[in-house]
Amino acid sequence: MRFLATGLCVLMLGAAALTAEPVSLTFVAASGYVIGRGDFKVAIDGLTTLETPAATQAMMEAAQPRALMSAASAPFDIDLILVTHSDSDHFDASVISSNMTANLQAVLIGPANVVRAVLAQAPTLDPARLIVVHPGLYSPQTVEAAGLSIDVFSFPLPGPENVGYRFRVGDLAFADPGDLNFDTIAMDFARTGWTETPPDVLILPYFLFNAEYRTVIPTCPARLYVPTHAQLGSLALACETARGVTDRVLCFSRSLEEQAIPPLSD
Numbered sequence: 001m002r003f004l005a006t007g008l009c010v011l012m013l014g015a016a017a018l019t020a021e022p023v024s025l026t027f028v029a030a031s032g033y034v035i036g037r038g039d040f041k042v043a044i045d046g047l048t049t050l051e052t053p054a055a056t057q058a059m060m061e062a063a064q065p066r067a068l069m070s071a072a073s074a075p076f077d078i079d080l081i082l083v084t085h086s087d088s089d090h091f092d093a094s095v096i097s098s099n100m101t102a103n104l105q106a107v108l109i110g111p112a113n114v115v116r117a118v119l120a121q122a123p124t125l126d127p128a129r130l131i132v133v134h135p136g137l138y139s140p141q142t143v144e145a146a147g148l149s150i151d152v153f154s155f156p157l158p159g160p161e162n163v164g165y166r167f168r169v170g171d172l173a174f175a176d177p178g179d180l181n182f183d184t185i186a187m188d189f190a191r192t193g194w195t196e197t198p199p200d201v202l203i204l205p206y207f208l209f210n211a212e213y214r215t216v217i218p219t220c221p222a223r224l225y226v227p228t229h230a231q232l233g234s235l236a237l238a239c240e241t242a243r244g245v246t247d248r249v250l251c252f253s254r255s256l257e258e259q260a261i262p263p264l265s266d
């Protein structure tokens with residue numbers, strides 16, 4: 001009985017420790033982040049190294065993330081690779097195919113052209129590891145992968161198919177719309193329900209002026225905003241812009257910088 005009680009106690013402590021395990025974010029480059037909780041990692045547009053301004057490029061060359069990505073070395077020993085769309089600041093088929101070849105646990109989710117491009121580079125990848133998504137404007141999809149339930153939304157652009165993702169890691173709901181169409185930002189956020197039920201952490205692109213932040217932040221009161229799409233300006237500028245609208249911003253200053261998500265208030 002005593003043994004059982006001790007065992008239960010250890011189990012409960014273990015569960016508590018698991019719940020309390022912190023969630024971290026690592027900025028990669030351009031529009032990419034890796035979300036981590038212990039050994040579990042989700043990359044969102046996080047396997048690309050292209051199209052960066054000189055300052056970011058220099059940081060990246062110093063950090064050499066491309067070699068780490070291809071070899072699936074930390075922080076790119078990833079369980080789930082989410083791609084919003086095929087633009088080169090979000091996606092690199094050859095890097096992803098190398099990563100998935102070196103890292104047999106990684107599952108890829110993306111629009112059809114993304115998955116096709118990766119498969120063209122690595123035709124022997126197990127199809128079970130490649131998930132094509134194509135949500136309708138008013139019909140989001142839910143996909144189960146890597147132990148997560150991921151909601152996928154359409155955020156149409158003039159360019160290639162662009163999807164947004166919403167999912168939980170630990171206690172936190174993350175959302176990332178990919179790129180945004182200036183003309184339909186408010187409508188798109190309302191249509192996806194993100195304004196009604198905002199995520200805890202919203203990864204929000206920055207496009208040289210702060211229309212996205214001014215439009216989105218008052219209507220989608222997330223508990224924390226993470227600027228992304230830094231390649232068009234600089235990460236510092238994106239951060240400064242976001243901080244002009246809200247103080248709930250998590251800013252990064254270099255490639256492969258990792259930060260724990262701070263305790264969030266309402």
Ligand SMILES: [Zn+2]
Binds near residue numbers: 031087179
């Ligand atoms: Zn982009």
